[in-house]
Each structure stands twice: as structure tokens, then as C-alpha cells.
Amino acid sequence: MTELDRKTPPQFNGVENINLIHPERQTLVNGTKLFVFNSGEQDLVRIEFIFSNLRFDPAKPLMNVAVNTLLNDGTTTMTAAQIADKIDFYGAFLQFDYGYDNSQVTLYTLTKHLNATLPVVKEVLTDSIFPEKELATYKRNQQQKLQVSLQKNDFVARRLFNEAVFGDTIYGKAAQPEDFQSLNREDMLQHFKQMYQPANCTIVIAGKAGAEVIAAVTNTFEDDWNNTTAKGDTNQPEVKSAEERFIYKEKAGALQSAIRIGTPFVKRSHPDFPALQVLNTVLGGYFGSRLMSNIREDKGYTYGIGSGMASFKNAGSFFIASEVGADVCKAALTEVEKEINQLKADLIPDEELSLVRNFMLGSLLGSLENVMSHADKFKNIYFSGLGYDYYERYAETVKNITAQDLKALANKYYDFDNFYKVVVGKY
Structure with a gap:
């Protein structure tokens, strides 16, 4: 019997093609x-x-x-x-x-x-x-x-x-x-x-x-389902964000404070969206992210913290969310700012970026387990006014984006001073 080599990790085979079912x-x-x-x-x-x-x-x-x-x-x-x-x-x-x-x-x-x-x-x-x-x-x-x-x-x-x-x-x-x-x-x-x-x-x-x-x-x-009345207006009012950037709602005696930080953001139809998904994953988009490593694993301020990008028909947002101990709320916000600024100042190491690439491509493949999930992927692009080339661009971006690209994106889109900061609990 051949002895297993437990010192050498198995070779990772990259994702070559994403084959989607078209309707x-x-x-x-x-x-x-x-x-x-x-x-x-x-x-x-x-x-x-x-x-x-x-x-x-x-x-x-x-x-x-x-x-x-x-x-x-x-x-x-x-x-x-x-x-x-x-x-x-x-x-x-x-x-x-x-x-x-x-x-x-x-x-x-x-x-x-x-x-x-x-x-x-x-x-x-x-x-x-x-x-x-x-x-x-x-x-x-x-x-x-x-x-x-x-x-x-x-x-x-x-x-x-x-x-x-x-x-x-x-x-x-x-x-x-x-x-x-x-x-x-x-x-x-x-x-x-x-x-x-x-x-x-x-x-x-x-x-x-x-x-x-x-x-x-x-x-x-089809045969006897008719438009019996004028279709209602499906256009939505224009989004107008608030001027006040810090919103605090005190809860006396709170043991934990909920924090939510973010800003209006690009939608899925924007050319930078796939690249920003990579940047978001590095920051707080998966369990091995920087926010989790720092604020949960290192500091112990929370059980969980993450960041995300929400894309709707007429608007989008970027957000960071967590619940932290009320006594460390200010310290947690300081650490979030530090992680944002580090992405703007330093290049992401190759090993970390490779891990994120593998996670994102693996997640994409894993989300295509049956025909219904293929239909879900279609709805993402159809209701965003996009074609199937979106997923081709997404995969190519994840595979080929550089640390320099991500640093430039962080400087373009991540302005912590102008982020909305919401705290509910004690501050």
C-alpha cells in the first residue's frame, strides 16, 4: 500500500468554463x-x-x-x-x-x-x-x-x-x-x-x-387571461440619500450594539461590479475575510461580521454589518476603518488573493447544482438588463484581476469618512 503524502497539499485545478443552461x-x-x-x-x-x-x-x-x-x-x-x-x-x-x-x-x-x-x-x-x-x-x-x-x-x-x-x-x-x-x-x-x-x-x-x-x-x-385594466406604473421614485452620515439610536442597558456601515453603490449592470465583488470578498464576503479574521478571531469583539453588495433595479448599496459588545463598539468601528484603509494603502498578497479566487469560482460552480439554480442565475441578469456575457466577464475578472486593480478600486469606492454609520445600542 502506498503511503499518503500528508505534507504536500493536493493540486488545485482551476475552473476553466462556466456552462450555463440558456432558456x-x-x-x-x-x-x-x-x-x-x-x-x-x-x-x-x-x-x-x-x-x-x-x-x-x-x-x-x-x-x-x-x-x-x-x-x-x-x-x-x-x-x-x-x-x-x-x-x-x-x-x-x-x-x-x-x-x-x-x-x-x-x-x-x-x-x-x-x-x-x-x-x-x-x-x-x-x-x-x-x-x-x-x-x-x-x-x-x-x-x-x-x-x-x-x-x-x-x-x-x-x-x-x-x-x-x-x-x-x-x-x-x-x-x-x-x-x-x-x-x-x-x-x-x-x-x-x-x-x-x-x-x-x-x-x-x-x-x-x-x-x-x-x-x-x-x-x-394565454387563451383567456387578458389585460382587463391599464397596467399600473412600475417606475420607482428617484433615490435621495440622507445628508446626516452618523445615525445613533441609544438603547439603555444594551449589552450589544448593532453596527451597519456603508454607502450607495453601483448596481450589477455597472462594469466594475464583478471586480468589486472580489474586493468585497477579501474584506468581508466569506468566513476567511479580513473583517472576520480581525474583529472576530483576533479581537473577539463579535461572533460574526461581514460585508456585502446589494443590487436592485434602481439602486445599489455596499454595507458592513455586525453586532459587537457594547463596551467595544467604538473600538470595532476603528478596526473596520483600519481594514478599509489597509486595502487602499497596501497590495493584497498573492496567497490571499488566490484563496479568494478559488472560493468565488468554487461558489459559482457550487451554485449551479440543478436546472432551477441555472434559472436563478438567468433571473439575476435578465432583471438587471444584462446578457449571459455577464457571467463570462465575472469569471474572467475573478481569474485575472490583480492586486493593483483591487487597490485602485478600494481608493475609488471606499471612502470611510463618507460612509453612513449606524449604531443601535450603546456607543
């Missing part, structure tokens, strides 16, 4: 855009119905999320329980998700049950009635849930940061407990009719989606 595309007669990812052996499909949110109204900040959440609470012919029973009977699953830019309804089902499950989804998307009883329950439960969350420092810090960076927009203005009481059924029905219609819908199918699956979807959602 079949078509536009239905009613204006619905359809994208189909047909792959896999299991007779399972995921069908996503994605709708652009209507223009945000600061006087009614909950409208988009409340309408999406209550879609399955009843139609003219079915109660919420009957909707759930019909979907459950076929072993299917119906999911409702709200995002800043889009809201969606997702059906997971076996292909053999499509003709039974799709009509239920169609009724939800065309005939939801938002019953008063369910609306009252939603308002009461969500109001209580929000009041509990507002006692958590990290939750409050995130809200204050978003409000400072994104202003009075869908990304920045968070609901208050009293906003739930202003929700009413008539407003929600009008919002629903303007938003949930074919001209504002993108359908993404992923799974074993052959001709019979496409036919089932088009037969259900």
Missing part, C-alpha cells in the same frame, strides 16, 4: 414573457410567475407586500383552506415571495399534476378577493410581529441604514406598526388588478419542461 423564450399573445429551462430526469417543475412591483407610495408603504402575501387567502369560489387543500392533495407546493423590485408566485409540482394545479394558480392570480377576516388577521399578526422585531438592535440598524441610503423609496422607507391599520380591501383590490396581469408578468419554468408542460402553461395562461 427557450417566447412571448404569449397577451404580453406575458415565457422562459423555459428544460433539463433533469425527475418529473418535477418549478413555475414562477414574476410581477414588477407598482410604484411605491410612501403614504401606503405596505401595499406591494400585503397584496402578495394575501393572494392565497381566498377567491370568489375558494377559501384559503380550500386553496391549500387542492394544492396539497397533489403533493404540490405554492409559495408567495415579495422582493423590493418584484413579487412572485411559485408553483412546485409533478408534471403529471399540472392540469390540476395550474387552474388553482390561475384563479389566485385573477380572482383573489382579500377577505376582510383574513385581512384583519394579517394586520393584527404582522403588527405584533413588527413590534417584537423593533426590540432587536440588528433589525432596527438595518432599517435605519436603508432609510439613510435609499431615502423615501421602496428600498428605504420601512413600515411602522400603525401603517398596518391603514390597509384596506378596496385599495388592495385596485392594486391587485393593476399589477397582477399578463402585461406585467414574466413566467420562468425550470425542470423537466418538455412540449407538454409548455402547452399546459400556455393553454392555461
